[in-house]
Each structure stands twice: as C-alpha cells, then as structure tokens.
Amino acid sequence: MRISSKGRYGLAAAITMAQNYASGACMTVVSLSKRLGISKIYLEQVFSLLKKANLVNSVKGAQGGYRLARPPQDIHALEILTALEQSLFEKTEKSVSEKASDIEKAMQDSVFSKIDRAVAEVLSDISLYDLAMKAEEYRENESYMFYI
Numbered sequence: 001m002r003i004s005s006k007g008r009y010g011l012a013a014a015i016t017m018a019q020n021y022a023s024g025a026c027m028t029v030v031s032l033s034k035r036l037g038i039s040k041i042y043l044e045q046v047f048s049l050l051k052k053a054n055l056v057n058s059v060k061g062a063q064g065g066y067r068l069a070r071p072p073q074d075i076h077a078l079e080i081l082t083a084l085e086q087s088l089f090e091k092t093e094k095s096v097s098e099k100a101s102d103i104e105k106a107m108q109d110s111v112f113s114k115i116d117r118a119v120a121e122v123l124s125d126i127s128l129y130d131l132a133m134k135a136e137e138y139r140e141n142e143s144y145m146f147y148i
Contacts, residue, residue, distance in 0.1 A: 003085065009038050010046040010084045011077060014055070015135055018072035018128035026065030046084060053083035072132055078123035 003011075013032050020027060029047060033040040047066055050056045055075060056066045068075060081088055096104050 003081065003088075005042070006046055006049075007081050007084045007088075009036070009043060010050060011080050011131075012036050012038070013043060013046065014050070014068070014075070014080050014128055015131045017056070017066065017068050018075075018132040019135065021068055021072050021132075024067075026059045026063060026067050028065040031065070049083050050080070053079070055079060055083055068128070072128035075128045076124050077126040077128075077131070078120055080128075081123060 013036065016032055016035060017027055029040055029043050032038070033043050036043075047056060047058075051058055051066075054069055057069050058064070058066055
C-alpha cells in the first residue's frame with residue numbers, strides 16, 4: 001500500500017490539530033505549513049478535501065482557521081486517508097485472462113479483498129488522539145540529553 005503526499009500531509013496536519021484540540025483555538029494553514037515544513041498551497045488543497053469530508057471546520061475572521069470537526073478520539077486514520085486518497089481501496093486490476101476466471105476470483109477473494117479489509121480494520125482502530133499521544137511520547141524521548 002502506498003500513501004501519497006496528500007494523504008501523509010493531511011494525516012500529519014490532523015495529528016497536529018489533535019495535539020492542540022484541547023485549547024479550542026483554530027489553526028491556520030500558514031501555521032501548520034511552517035510547523036510541518038509543508039507547502040502552504042498544497043496544504044490548502046488538503047484542507048479543502050478534509051472540509052468536504054466534514055473532518056474539519058473552517059472559521060473566518062482574525063482568530064479563524066481550521067479546527068477538527070469532532071474530538072480526536074472520534075476521528076480515525078481511515079477517515080482522513082479515505083478523504084484524501086482516491087485510490088486507497090481501488091479494486092485490483094484483473095491479473096489473468098477470462099480463460100482463468102476461477103483463478104482470478106480466488107485471488108480477488110482470498111488475497112486482494114482480504115488485504116483491503118485488514119488495512120481498513122487497522123486504520124479504523126487508530127484515532128487521531130492515539131497518534132497525537134504517540135507523537136508526544138516521541139517528543140518527550142527526544143528531549144532527554146545524555147552526557148558522557
């Protein structure tokens with residue numbers, strides 16, 4: 001499975017928003033762009049898709065920006081990636097000719113469909129809250145300095 005830049009950037013932005021969710025403040029595309037080192041223009045395209053999928057809300061005005069539409073515990077990686085990736089679970093192309101349709105059906109049912117279901121199940125179990133907590137754990141581990 002390959003996740004495009006759009007999916008990776010969108011997930012990173014959503015995790016950042018989850019880390020700041022408790023403050024109730026909106027985050028601008030510019031601030032997210034600077035924090036993550038991602039192109040502002042590209043991130044605007046990502047947020048357009050996230051908004052269309054009702055995963056973020058936009059707020060106009062001086063204190064405006066974007067905020068998560070639901071608490072981070074209620075938004076899962078699958079939702080973010082599905083909103084951003086057109087081909088996340090695209091049907092696998094046929095591999096063999098019509099003469100071997102039995103083999104084709106066996107591969108589709110026993111391999112490709114099972115992989116799609118397994119990936120969807122894993123992504124459904126990972127919330128933005130989980131990812132934000134994991135990122136915080138890594139940040140804390142990086143802050144320790146060891147002197148010899």
